[in-house]
Amino acid sequence: MMAAGLSMTHVMLSEGSAEASASFESDVIRRIRGGDVDAFEALVERHRQRVFAIVGRHLPHDRVPEVAHDVFVAAFQGLASFRGDKPFGHWLARIAVRRCCDFWRAQGRRREQAISALTDDQRAWMDGVLAAPSREAFEEQVARGEARDVVAWALGQLGAKDRMVVTLVHLQGYSVKEASDLLGWSVPNTKIRAMRARHALRKILSKVMEGVSR
Amino acid sequence: MSTESMKMEKAERALAAAHQAVAAPDAPAGWQAGVMRSVRGLSMQRAAAAADGLLPRLAWATVAMAAVAWLAGWHLGCDPSLDMAMAVLEDPAGFSTSLIWGL
Numbered sequence: 001m002m003a004a005g006l007s008m009t010h011v012m013l014s015e016g017s018a019e020a021s022a023s024f025e026s027d028v029i030r031r032i033r034g035g036d037v038d039a040f041e042a043l044v045e046r047h048r049q050r051v052f053a054i055v056g057r058h059l060p061h062d063r064v065p066e067v068a069h070d071v072f073v074a075a076f077q078g079l080a081s082f083r084g085d086k087p088f089g090h091w092l093a094r095i096a097v098r099r100c101c102d103f104w105r106a107q108g109r110r111r112e113q114a115i116s117a118l119t120d121d122q123r124a125w126m127d128g129v130l131a132a133p134s135r136e137a138f139e140e141q142v143a144r145g146e147a148r149d150v151v152a153w154a155l156g157q158l159g160a161k162d163r164m165v166v167t168l169v170h171l172q173g174y175s176v177k178e179a180s181d182l183l184g185w186s187v188p189n190t191k192i193r194a195m196r197a198r199h200a201l202r203k204i205l206s207k208v209m210e211g212v213s214r
Numbered sequence: 215m216s217t218e219s220m221k222m223e224k225a226e227r228a229l230a231a232a233h234q235a236v237a238a239p240d241a242p243a244g245w246q247a248g249v250m251r252s253v254r255g256l257s258m259q260r261a262a263a264a265a266d267g268l269l270p271r272l273a274w275a276t277v278a279m280a281a282v283a284w285l286a287g288w289h290l291g292c293d294p295s296l297d298m299a300m301a302v303l304e305d306p307a308g309f310s311t312s313l314i315w316g317l
Contacts, residue, residue, distance in 0.1 A: 037253060037254055037257040038250070038254075040250070040253050041246070041250050044246055044249050044250070045246065048241055048245075048246065049238075049240075052238050052239060052240065052241060053238040056236070056237075056238035056239050057233070057236065057238065061239045064238075064239050065239075065241060065242055065245050068241070068245075069245065069248060069249050069252065072249045072253070073249065073252050073253060073256065076253045076256065077256065126225065129224060129225060129228040130221050130224060130225065132224075138224075138228070139231075141228065142228055142231040142232050142235065143235065147228070147229075147231075147232030147235070148232060148235075148236055150229070150232070151229050151232050151233050151236075154229060167233070170226070170230065171229065171230045171233040171234070172230075172233070172234070173230075201226070201229075202222055202226070205222060205225045205226065205229075206218075206222065208225070209221060209222075209225065
């Protein structure tokens with residue numbers, strides 16, 4: 001009972017703080033629309049970490065600051081179209097995800113890289129993952145530095161849209177509905193693309209596994 | 215479940231876990247100031263573009279007003295009606311004021 005009361009208080013407090021935050025942001029946005037450009041800094045300060053987290057999960061780290069910069073500039077340019085029916089942070093997250101998709105589209109579909117492009121250490125990592133006898137051994141393998149390179153390599157084999165949807169749905173654990181909202185696609189389209197992209201990723205992994213077992 | 219698909223699941227789980235383990239980078243020093251510089255620059259460009267657009271619009275409005283004055287003068291039989299149009303072109307604001315007072 002006590003716990004329920006506390007959790008209800010917590011919900012009310014967090015709802016209150018969410019309302020206060022939304023009201024602060026709509027006030028800031030009103031000021032910016034009224035010509036107070038410097039007020040935009042409050043939004044940058046507030047959402048910087050979130051944008052870096054989103055962009056950092058999709059792009060190479062050395063490109064994150066530049067793309068995050070573009071996300072905020074695009075948000076400033078599109079502020080007139082922000083209707084305020086959803087939180088500003090959510091609207092900004094959509095811009096960030098689409099910018100990441102644009103980034104990979106601009107890069108063009110990377111030429112399929114042969115499995116031989118993986119270094120011996122990276123191939124050994126996959127071998128270690130597959131042969132891990134226990135959960136601890138598996139987690140130990142995951143924490144190794146080669147893991148990131150193999151993820152980047154596997155995702156590099158996919159096209160921009162497949163890469164984004166597979167990252168959101170299968171690697172980050174977003175629901176299809178959430179991913180469709182972030183990508184600006186319909187739910188059925190997101191579902192089909194996510195399935196196809198996963199299938200493509202599986203094909204890539206099976207090639208790696210064949211290569212490893214040889 | 216076959217050994218192959220179990221292996222596949224394991225590999226996928228490893229990729230997902232490795233992906234989650236990647237820490238997001240932090241904004242480098244001066245990054246926020248850079249964003250604000252870009253935003254201010256955009257805002258100034260927009261203001262300049264708006265001002266650029268206003269001048270041609272004012273010029274066109276003056277010419278239109280002069281044409282209307284010339285036509286009105288010609289229609290009312292003023293002689294020479296060109297004088298009214300010239301008065302508009304020389305001092306559009308003054309002509310508008312006198313026209314309003316005249317009405």
